[in-house]
Amino acid sequence: MSTQLAYAPAPSAVAPPAGLPRLLTGIAAHAAMSLEHHEAVHGPLPLTGGRRPALAFDLVEELDRAGLRGRGGAGFPTAAKLRAVAAAGGRPVVLANVGEGEPASRKDRTLARMLPHLVLDGAELAARALGARELIVAVCETARTGADTLALAISERERRHRGAPRTRLLGVPDRFVASQESALVSLANGAPALPAFTPPRPFERGVGGHPTLVANAETLAHVALIARHGASWFRELGSPAEPGSALVTLSGPVARPGVYEIARGGSLSGLMQAAGGLTLPAAGVLLGGYGGAWIAGAHLESLRLSDERLAPFGASLGAGVVAVLSAHACPVRELARLTRWLAGQSAGQCGPCVHGLDALAGGFEAIAAGAPRGNGEQRMRQLAALVRARGACAHPDGVARMALSALAAFPTELAEHARHGPCERCARSPELPLARA
Amino acid sequence: MSHRLRVNPIACEAHGMCAELLPERIALDEWGYPVLDGQQLDGELLEHARRAARACPTFALLLERERPPAR
Numbered sequence: 001m002s003t004q005l006a007y008a009p010a011p012s013a014v015a016p017p018a019g020l021p022r023l024l025t026g027i028a029a030h031a032a033m034s035l036e037h038h039e040a041v042h043g044p045l046p047l048t049g050g051r052r053p054a055l056a057f058d059l060v061e062e063l064d065r066a067g068l069r070g071r072g073g074a075g076f077p078t079a080a081k082l083r084a085v086a087a088a089g090g091r092p093v094v095l096a097n098v099g100e101g102e103p104a105s106r107k108d109r110t111l112a113r114m115l116p117h118l119v120l121d122g123a124e125l126a127a128r129a130l131g132a133r134e135l136i137v138a139v140c141e142t143a144r145t146g147a148d149t150l151a152l153a154i155s156e157r158e159r160r161h162r163g164a165p166r167t168r169l170l171g172v173p174d175r176f177v178a179s180q181e182s183a184l185v186s187l188a189n190g191a192p193a194l195p196a197f198t199p200p201r202p203f204e205r206g207v208g209g210h211p212t213l214v215a216n217a218e219t220l221a222h223v224a225l226i227a228r229h230g231a232s233w234f235r236e237l238g239s240p241a242e243p244g245s246a247l248v249t250l251s252g253p254v255a256r257p258g259v260y261e262i263a264r265g266g267s268l269s270g271l272m273q274a275a276g277g278l279t280l281p282a283a284g285v286l287l288g289g290y291g292g293a294w295i296a297g298a299h300l301e302s303l304r305l306s307d308e309r310l311a312p313f314g315a316s317l318g319a320g321v322v323a324v325l326s327a328h329a330c331p332v333r334e335l336a337r338l339t340r341w342l343a344g345q346s347a348g349q350c351g352p353c354v355h356g357l358d359a360l361a362g363g364f365e366a367i368a369a370g371a372p373r374g375n376g377e378q379r380m381r382q383l384a385a386l387v388r389a390r391g392a393c394a395h396p397d398g399v400a401r402m403a404l405s406a407l408a409a410f411p412t413e414l415a416e417h418a419r420h421g422p423c424e425r426c427a428r429s430p431e432l433p434l435a436r437a
Numbered sequence: 438m439s440h441r442l443r444v445n446p447i448a449c450e451a452h453g454m455c456a457e458l459l460p461e462r463i464a465l466d467e468w469g470y471p472v473l474d475g476q477q478l479d480g481e482l483l484e485h486a487r488r489a490a491r492a493c494p495t496f497a498l499l500l501e502r503e504r505p506p507a508r
Contacts, residue, residue: 197445197446349446351470352446352468356468390444391446392447
């Protein structure tokens with residue numbers, strides 16, 4: 001076991017995809033990819049043959065060399081996460097997170113519905129590498145077809161993959177914070193899906209008290225391909241600091257909104273071109289997720305989707321949400337509506353989150369109505385500082401980041417509303433998707 | 438051995454006893470929830486911090502020994 005094997009793809013491996021797409025190779029419009037088709041496209045799982053198939057290489061080393069980071073929003077290095085779980089001792093649990101609480105994100109459920117075996121491959125490989133006792137696939141209860149497809153895919157694999165860990169599905173409630181990792185662990189332990197006070201973090205003590213790897217669906221899909229084609233192949237796209245491809249969910253005034261695969265660091269204008277271009281001018285874009293950051297429309301032409309280039313805006317690619325707001329909509333009205341919705345998505349457990357998000361939403365509502373108490377902007381900054389790092393989970397931090405970025409992205413619109421109240425655009429129907437489709 | 442205070446925000450119900458007993462390090466926000474300064478505690482303040490942690494009706498104020506980060 002201790003022999004360090006150089007990376008060697010299985011002899012029957014299919015040639016790796018050159019360029020893009022990678023994850024989305026062979027995706028069909030309306031049907032899930034069967035196990036047979038999946039293996040024809042990507043090759044079989046890279047396991048040794050014989051009666052007890054095993055990993056023939058060090059997966060964690062390979063992920064480390066690949067530089068893969070989590071794609072659920074936090075961007076933590078995947079290899080370090082696996083190492084932490086392995087070092088915690090005992091037989092761990094692997095929890096594949098297909099919860100996707102972000103209403104503007106569809107990438108994880110697209111994987112679940114169309115390419116379930118890519119996610120399950122990554123989960124199985126991680127589970128085998130860790131010697132996991134159990135594999136749990138957490139999927140949002142409303143993403144019905146996703147759950148059904150995953151259940152079918154799991155049963156397809158049971159006959160084929162000897163020595164794979166026991167796998168079960170876990171239905172996650174449709175709530176923003178329910179797919180936060182400690183909330184998923186609570187749910188798997190039979191408690192409500194609410195974030196927990198940490199530490200201990202899930203990698204120390206998670207499902208059933210065992211160290212638990214919680215990994216996002218897209219992250220696991222990348223694991224499936226890195227295991228087959230190696231770290232150097234993964235690094236052929238993207239930059240040395242941000243290697244690989246990424247799934248993004250593009251919404252707003254483009255001809256074909258949807259899930260796209262891009263090279264990390266690719267241009268936003270390239271992505272929008274692939275989606276058929278803008279159908280209306282853009283007022284701005286909300287990047288990463290609803291707890292992400294706004295960037296004003298004037299910057300969109302030159303924007304590159306790399307964390308390095310997004311950092312000056314306080315933004316990151318996060319969970320891959322690229323929500324474009326058209327110039328047809330009123331940004332102030334949208335901010336008030338979005339922040340009110342986010343306040344309602346609080347688990348309601350922590351005082352500063354309950355009161356602070358309500359006050360942040362009230363602040364935007366007062367500005368939109370032209371009736372801020374005192375200096376509206378100053379008050380928003382004060383509230384953002386008051387909620388940051390004061391909840392059990394990072395939900396209040398995300399709302400604070402979004403609110404602060406909006407002050408920088410839409411200063412004129414906010415000032416005009418604070419002075420004169422609603423504008424003519426305020427009456428139009430809102431654009432940002434809040435109810436889940 | 439240095440000590441630091443931490444609040445469990447889920448357990449905290451804004452009774453405010455902690456800020457009463459350790460005003461040097463704990464302020465209350467506009468809703469009555471404690472805001473900690475995050476500084477280390479020693480000497481006499483450590484004693485006050487112990488008393489504040491014991492006085493919390495919901496055991497939400499935790500006095501923790503500094504330990505190296507888990508990773």
